[in-house]
Amino acid sequence: MGEISSVLIVGAGAVGAAVASKIQSSGRGSLRVLADRPRAARYAAEGFVVNGRRFDFPLAPAEIPPASGKEPDLVILAVKNQQLASAISGMAPFVGPGSLVLSLLNGLSSEDELAAAFGREKVPYAMILGIDAVREGNATTFSAAGKIHFGDARNRAGAWSERVSRIASFFDDCGLGYVVPEDMVRSLWYKFMINVGINQASAVLRAPYGVFQRLSEAKETMYGAMRELIEISRAKGTGLTEADLDSWYATLLGLLPDAKTSMLQDVEARRKTEVEAFAGTVISLGEEVGVPTPVNRLFFNLIRTIEQSY
Secondary structure (H helix, E strand, O other), X not given: OOOOOEEEEEOOOHHHXXXXXXXXXXXXXXXXXXXXXXXXXXXXXXXXXXXXXXXXXXXXXXXXXXOOOOOOOEEEEOOOHHHHHHXXXXXXXXXXXXXXXXXXXXOOOHHHHHHHHHOHXXXXXXXXXXXXXXXXXXXXXXXXXXXXXXXXXXXXXXXXXXXXXXXXXXXXHXXXXXXXXXXXXXXXXXXXXXXXXXXXXXXXHOOOHHXXXXXXXXXXXXXXXXXXXXXXXXXXXOOOOOHHHHHHHHHHOOOOOOOOOHHHHHHXXXXXXXXXXHHHHXXXXXXXXXXXXXXXXXXXXXXXXXXXXX
């Protein structure tokens, strides 16, 4: 396979728009955003405003798949977990024999679902960590772009697989920050731990990052959910430890105090949250390995109650 020269963004919310803006600004390769007719009309009229700058990303009409051999080299998926099934259906005609698919979804299961649809060889593991993007209407703002962590399950420095090397080279050209961890599965669990804690606690407390930076009670509420996942990780051998709480808290202190998690943004906008992918998954994993999960069960019930009260 040659170098990556064409990219399709599936999901142009806060994260998708932020990543697309970095790629577009670099002038590296061609970029398009997948859009059905209603979205295409809205995007064409409003554009995308990212950190105060308008972008008119070229659109890929969902109803007009590319000709064979013209599929994008890289598909970057940035939808919510509850949108994954429809996203897979919509993007299927755009995934060609040489396409790679990179999922920036929260949670632990999107790569398996994408691999089932398109083949494991097309789907490295991936996540984005440290981004504080917020979207309101067509405007996305962020102060921290974060880094995309991706790779095979195991990655040895100096001996990356061809697909990992191709993506890394493209990200270098675009100025996109990235990390290729030695143990990518552990990294996915680390990101999941963060979401299980800060996303859910912020949604219940209606609190931005600053509350967790300042108040020990909020911090311990967040840690309660995270510690349950650490116990599950120990049982499953995926590598999380108590030291990961300190690592996350150091990152948290560097985020804007007024910035909000994606789940808090969903609650404030009265949208469906990803609670099934977060607390729901922790509860299921806990039952599987015999680890009690009372904090996540409480979060699940509270957040589902919030959703049903919209």
